[in-house]
Amino acid sequence: MHWRKPRRLLFLCASLDLSACLILAALLDQTRRTDLLGQPRWLIAFALLYLLFGWLFGTYTVLRWPWLRLRLVILRLMITALATMLVVALMDWLFNLPVGLYLSHRSTQTFLLGSLTVWALLVRLGLRWLGRHSPQRDWGLMATPHEAPAILREWQRTPFAVTPRVLTPAGHAFPPGGVVLGSDLRLAPDQEHQLQILGDNGVPITTVIELAERELERLPPALLPADWLSQADIxxxxxxxxxxxxxxxxxxxxxxxxxxxxxxxxxxxxxxxxxxxxxxxxxxxxxxxxxxxxxxxxxxxxxxRADPNAPASWTLPxxxxxxxxxxxxxxxxxxxxxxxxxxxxxxxxxxxxxxxxxxxxxxxxxxxxxxxxxxxxxxxxxxxxxxxxxxxxxxxxxxxxxxxxxxxxxxxxxxxxxxxxxxxxxxxxxxxxx
Structure with a gap:
């Protein structure tokens, strides 16, 4: 599934946060003589609550927003920690949690959430750095002069997507990271031969429809041929x-x-x-x-209540x-x-x-x-x-x-x-x- 691949990093980050919570609990048990690991249900509930607020306040989606400023990342992590602490305090006030429950102690919460915030910040900065410095596939676009502007416009209006570069006849001699073929393109024999050479050399060749599904997670109707998809294909x-x-x-x-x-x-x-x-x-x-x-x-x-004879109109913000x-x-x-x-x-x-x-x-x-x-x-x-x-x-x-x-x-x-x-x-x- 195309939509799964860009979200693997989010699940990896959440798994690292959960692991850090368990490791910090074990460290706290050793240094402060608590027994957090001896209360596994409460510890897991606390960790899942932290992950829930992290998801809600966008501390995982920042991985897909490389331009988001550092102070906003820190702010989201701090709000997540504060919300977790407030909910635990509210539960303690409503249900009078037992004194022997170590996670209800303010000092325990402060250590865990403070350490988790630092850990989460380092993980996100590291993953974002790797994302910025990992090689990006340089897609070259082969399309008709009429179709190329529409293709580029769809990529430019989509966050996170790297816009393909249009290949000129002079640029065909330099193999790009991959070739995207427009739907209306009719290849000349020399172009077909050149693409065959690129394919034999391991250069990926795909269609604009396949790339749109993979990178944009949508299918712009203007780029689809008239005979695209029948009911039997869905x-x-x-x-x-x-x-x-x-x-x-x-x-x-x-x-x-x-x-x-x-x-x-x-x-x-x-x-x-x-x-x-x-x-x-x-x-x-x-x-x-x-x-x-x-x-x-x-x-x-x-x-x-509208006039029943009034014409239909869009609902505007x-x-x-x-x-x-x-x-x-x-x-x-x-x-x-x-x-x-x-x-x-x-x-x-x-x-x-x-x-x-x-x-x-x-x-x-x-x-x-x-x-x-x-x-x-x-x-x-x-x-x-x-x-x-x-x-x-x-x-x-x-x-x-x-x-x-x-x-x-x-x-x-x-x-x-x-x-x-x-x-x-x-x-x-x-x-x-x-």
């Missing part, structure tokens, strides 16, 4: 596949559990919506779903139609909870491309190639586009989100769904909704 096509059946079972089970757990929250949100303007609590809207069939999508109302309660619900995505009913009905899945309003589709189909292919899977509450791209409020942003939807369509798997679920939880905990 992992979802086999109706009786184990993964597809598991996805539906997971949808139903998780949706039922979430409805039961979140019912008090939904009732409270509904009350706040009604108290603000005495209007309707729910908002029902036509959306396009599986194979373009429309269905009635349920949401908690977050905007003022800071939109004046969003109510005060609606702003809060949107930030933590609680307005989407009623869509769990749509999941149970089979209109939607938990994970998949977000359903769009039919009023927008005519324009989007005209300007964005391959747009209808996003409906070859059931729409979802969350998706690859939702966790990787900002909320779409323009044609350009809709095209960007479609590139993530097409990647998900082509690479769907249970593991990718789990990654999207984890990233969605992080967005909710950080109140990062729109």
């Amino acid at each position: 992992p979802w096509s086999d109706t009786f596949s184990v993964q597809r059946q598991l996805k539906r079972v997971a949808d139903v089970v998780v949706a039922v559990l979430l409805l039961v757990v979140c019912l008090p929250v939904m009732l409270l949100a509904a009350l706040l919506i009604w108290l603000e303007d005495r209007g309707s609590v729910f908002y029902v809207q036509e959306r396009s779903g599986w194979m373009g069939h429309t269905f009635r999508l349920l949401k908690l109302r977050t905007m003022t 800071g939109d004046c139609r969003i109510t005060r309660v609606g702003q809060l619900l949107r930030r933590v995505r609680l307005d989407e909870l009623p869509q769990l009913i749509n999941v149970l009905k089979g209109d939607m899945s938990l994970i998949g491309p977000r359903p769009e309003r039919p009023e927008f589709e005519a324009e989007l189909e005209i300007h964005i190639p391959h747009y209808r292919k996003r409906y070859w899977m059931r729409p979802g509450l969350s998706g690859w586009a939702q966790v990787c791209a900002p909320y779409a409020a323009s044609l350009e942003e809709a095209e960007l989100k479609l590139s993530y939807d097409l990647y998900y369509l082509h690479n769907w798997s249970t593991a990718l769904d789990l990654l999207i679920l984890i990233k969605t939880i992080k967005i909710i905990l950080k109140a990062g909704g729109r």
